[in-house]
Amino acid sequence: MSQKKITIHDISRVLGIDSSTVSRALNDSDRVTKKTKEIILKKAKELGYQRNTLASNLRTNKTQTIAVVLPRISRYFFATVIAGVEQIAQEKGYNVIICQSLDSFEREKKIISNLISNRVDGILISISMETTDYEHLKNFQSFGNPIVFFDRPCTLENCVNINIDNYQASFLATEHLLQKGCQQIAHFSGKQNIELYKQRKNGYLDALKKYQIDIDESLIFESNLSEEDGIIMAKKIIETKKIDGLYAANDTSAISAIQYLKSEGIKIPKDIAVVGFNNDPIAAVIEPSLTTINQPAFQMGKKASSQLISQIEHKSTVNQSFVLISELIIRESSNKSF
Amino acid sequence: MSQKKITIHDISRVLGIDSSTVSRALNDSDRVTKKTKEIILKKAKELGYQRNTLASNLRTNKTQTIAVVLPRISRYFFATVIAGVEQIAQEKGYNVIICQSLDSFEREKKIISNLISNRVDGILISISMETTDYEHLKNFQSFGNPIVFFDRPCTLENCVNINIDNYQASFLATEHLLQKGCQQIAHFSGKQNIELYKQRKNGYLDALKKYQIDIDESLIFESNLSEEDGIIMAKKIIETKKIDGLYAANDTSAISAIQYLKSEGIKIPKDIAVVGFNNDPIAAVIEPSLTTINQPAFQMGKKASSQLISQIEHKSTVNQSFVLISELIIRESSNKSF
DNA sequence: TTTATTTATACAATCGATTGTATTTTTGAA
DNA sequence: TTCAAAAATACAATCGATTGTATAAATAAA
Numbered sequence: 001m002s003q004k005k006i007t008i009h010d011i012s013r014v015l016g017i018d019s020s021t022v023s024r025a026l027n028d029s030d031r032v033t034k035k036t037k038e039i040i041l042k043k044a045k046e047l048g049y050q051r052n053t054l055a056s057n058l059r060t061n062k063t064q065t066i067a068v069v070l071p072r073i074s075r076y077f078f079a080t081v082i083a084g085v086e087q088i089a090q091e092k093g094y095n096v097i098i099c100q101s102l103d104s105f106e107r108e109k110k111i112i113s114n115l116i117s118n119r120v121d122g123i124l125i126s127i128s129m130e131t132t133d134y135e136h137l138k139n140f141q142s143f144g145n146p147i148v149f150f151d152r153p154c155t156l157e158n159c160v161n162i163n164i165d166n167y168q169a170s171f172l173a174t175e176h177l178l179q180k181g182c183q184q185i186a187h188f189s190g191k192q193n194i195e196l197y198k199q200r201k202n203g204y205l206d207a208l209k210k211y212q213i214d215i216d217e218s219l220i221f222e223s224n225l226s227e228e229d230g231i232i233m234a235k236k237i238i239e240t241k242k243i244d245g246l247y248a249a250n251d252t253s254a255i256s257a258i259q260y261l262k263s264e265g266i267k268i269p270k271d272i273a274v275v276g277f278n279n280d281p282i283a284a285v286i287e288p289s290l291t292t293i294n295q296p297a298f299q300m301g302k303k304a305s306s307q308l309i310s311q312i313e314h315k316s317t318v319n320q321s322f323v324l325i326s327e328l329i330i331r332e333s334s335n336k337s338f
Numbered sequence: 339m340s341q342k343k344i345t346i347h348d349i350s351r352v353l354g355i356d357s358s359t360v361s362r363a364l365n366d367s368d369r370v371t372k373k374t375k376e377i378i379l380k381k382a383k384e385l386g387y388q389r390n391t392l393a394s395n396l397r398t399n400k401t402q403t404i405a406v407v408l409p410r411i412s413r414y415f416f417a418t419v420i421a422g423v424e425q426i427a428q429e430k431g432y433n434v435i436i437c438q439s440l441d442s443f444e445r446e447k448k449i450i451s452n453l454i455s456n457r458v459d460g461i462l463i464s465i466s467m468e469t470t471d472y473e474h475l476k477n478f479q480s481f482g483n484p485i486v487f488f489d490r491p492c493t494l495e496n497c498v499n500i501n502i503d504n505y506q507a508s509f510l511a512t513e514h515l516l517q518k519g520c521q522q523i524a525h526f527s528g529k530q531n532i533e534l535y536k537q538r539k540n541g542y543l544d545a546l547k548k549y550q551i552d553i554d555e556s557l558i559f560e561s562n563l564s565e566e567d568g569i570i571m572a573k574k575i576i577e578t579k580k581i582d583g584l585y586a587a588n589d590t591s592a593i594s595a596i597q598y599l600k601s602e603g604i605k606i607p608k609d610i611a612v613v614g615f616n617n618d619p620i621a622a623v624i625e626p627s628l629t630t631i632n633q634p635a636f637q638m639g640k641k642a643s644s645q646l647i648s649q650i651e652h653k654s655t656v657n658q659s660f661v662l663i664s665e666l667i668i669r670e671s672s673n674k675s676f
Numbered sequence: 677t678t679t680a681t682t683t684a685t686a687c688a689a690t691c692g693a694t695t696g697t698a699t700t701t702t703t704g705a706a
Numbered sequence: 707t708t709c710a711a712a713a714a715t716a717c718a719a720t721c722g723a724t725t726g727t728a729t730a731a732a733t734a735a736a
Contacts, residue, residue, distance in 0.1 A: 144340025
């Protein structure tokens with residue numbers, strides 16, 4: 001039933017050629033004659049040989065594999081980043097392992113430990129919401145393996161970040177609401193131990209300052225920005241009664257808030273104009289369609305992986321961070337004159 | 339800078355204990371005294387030892403890894419299946435590799451070949467749209483490794499399938515439209531070499547037959563069911579002018595069709611009632627909200643992986659297929675009396 | 677033809693962990 | 707105390723591919 005796998009030694013035995021020569025032939029080394037190569041390759045194909053990557057990796061101490069660690073793949077943004085990562089990885093001949101931290105620090109630690117055991121060559125990571133301690137990542141780096149951080153910036157010194165200018169994007173989003181005439185703008189923010197949400201909040205705050213609007217701390221809500229959180233915070237907003245604008249740090253919470261507010265008879269954008277963040281596919285479909293910030297997710301994946309792979313290959317390269325361009329997609333949810 | 343990784347031989351040398359004993363201690367073998375184990379474990383921790391999985395896997399000829407191969411992770415259904423797979427895998431101590439075929443047969447072949455080289459213990463697969471030849475999968479199986487098919491059924495004999503009753507679900511979806519009074523129901527179907535879409539189409543056909551409605555082949559559209567396809571087919575529908583119902587074999591095409599039809603002034607569900615398939619998150623948000631079939635994606639992932647792992651572990655187990663329960667979620671898009 | 681030089685292939689060690697067998701140590705019964 | 711049985715540990719081969727070095731074969735120069 002279950003046939004045995006062919007090794008270079010089987011080929012070696014059948015042909016009476018040493019296994020070292022077989023190995024070199026299969027790797028197209030110039031230490032083997034073209035004629036011998038042809039014989040070996042033909043026989044390898046005939047026997048259905050497939051290289052044992054485990055053995056090869058063990059010997060060479062290289063797995064030709066990179067890992068992407070992120071909160072969860074079901075988010076459109078992350079799925080799109082992965083697509084970009086895979087494209088570059090495939091071009092450069094790398095395998096990709098995808099790991100979900102589910103925003104749990106414990107899981108993230110386990111994942112990294114597992115990746116060390118599996119000797120991946122490098123890691124791309126968007127850290128979990130709970131991550132404040134970087135020891136597990138430093139441990140990986142201490143073996144000379146590179147890490148590139150994307151999406152959620154890393155505050156560690158000397159590490160490569162690929163992200164957008166969250167502060168700037170946030171500033172523009174808020175300014176857009178202000179220009180539409182909003183005076184009382186609420187903000188749905190994430191946990192403040194996440195640098196990303198700090199930056200977005202700061203963009204919001206500074207836009208208000210620029211327009212000389214007093215900061216009202218009671219209009220700033222901190223949560224995990226889940227669907228449920230969006231509803232909970234929308235309820236609170238209704239209670240305060242004085243909001244005419246909402247800037248949410250993600251689309252998920254913005255969308256569930258819009259749905260709740262609509263169900264309570266509040267008109268969007270007439271009563272409350274809304275801007276989200278991420279440009280999830282749902283943002284274009286919801287009514288009113290959601291004004292939001294589009295991140296170049298695919299490009300981010302490509303940039304992050306090419307940066308990582310270049311670090312893996314020529315360790316000399318300069319560790320450089322990149323800021324990609326985001327854009328404000330203006331739709332109906334912020335069109336007060338609508 | 340880059341420190342060397344600790345091996346069992348380092349521990350062996352430091353403690354003056356043979357590496358075989360160290361290995362056994364680390365694996366909690368009962369051939370090592372508790373006292374010795376403690377000494378070894380303590381030292382291992384102290385030196386920051388982490389098992390080299392490559393070496394271990396090479397020796398044991400087991401990777402404790404399963405692979406999930408599917409068209410693309412950005413589809414909510416697949417992302418949810420993966421979540422289920424990972425839950426079970428983690429419980430049973432398996433790693434999960436996620437691979438996207440992007441519905442390309444060539445890519446799928448490459449992926450399988452790569453998985454063979456990487457000696458994964460088993461594969462969960464939803465085959466690509468282009469797959470009609472199963473040689474690559476048979477090759478994997480020929481080494482004694484199990485494959486479980488989910489979502490898209492496999493017509494190979496003697497293989498394990500985990501899916502819903504697509505025929506039945508389709509029948510119910512169509513019947514629902516008929517009961518709402520639809521007489522002229524169009525169907526968006528997928529490529530007919532995919533068993534899944536054949537089954538869905540048959541459910542649609544048989545429901546019409548039951549209600550003694552003549553089949554009009556010009557109302558059946560075959561495509562990849564992409565967003566663009568939805569629009570193209572919606573345009574064709576408008577041209578025929580005689581449709582009062584639409585059953586699409588996925589939500590993606592149903593939703594883009596709804597949007598296009600609305601933009602053309604057609605009232606949903608008044609003029610045309612619509613039912614989709616998959617229960618994508620967007621289905622609940624679009625206006626009108628979309629009546630659709632919900633598949634138990636998470637449960638499907640759990641079932642598929644537990645079935646696969648049980649095959650890996652006790653090769654004796656009966657190869658059994660499973661049909662999971664799906665349900666029709668009735669929303670506004672089919673409510674003619676609305 | 678003989679020797680020097682290049683080219684092709686064979687030999688053997690290695691990567692790190694596992695595991696069957698052999699040896700030493702410990703325990704317990706006589 | 708002595709010896710057999712059991713327990714603990716050491717030895718050595720192995721998984722499959724890679725790679726530095728050594729040897730053999732082929733080519734070129736003298």
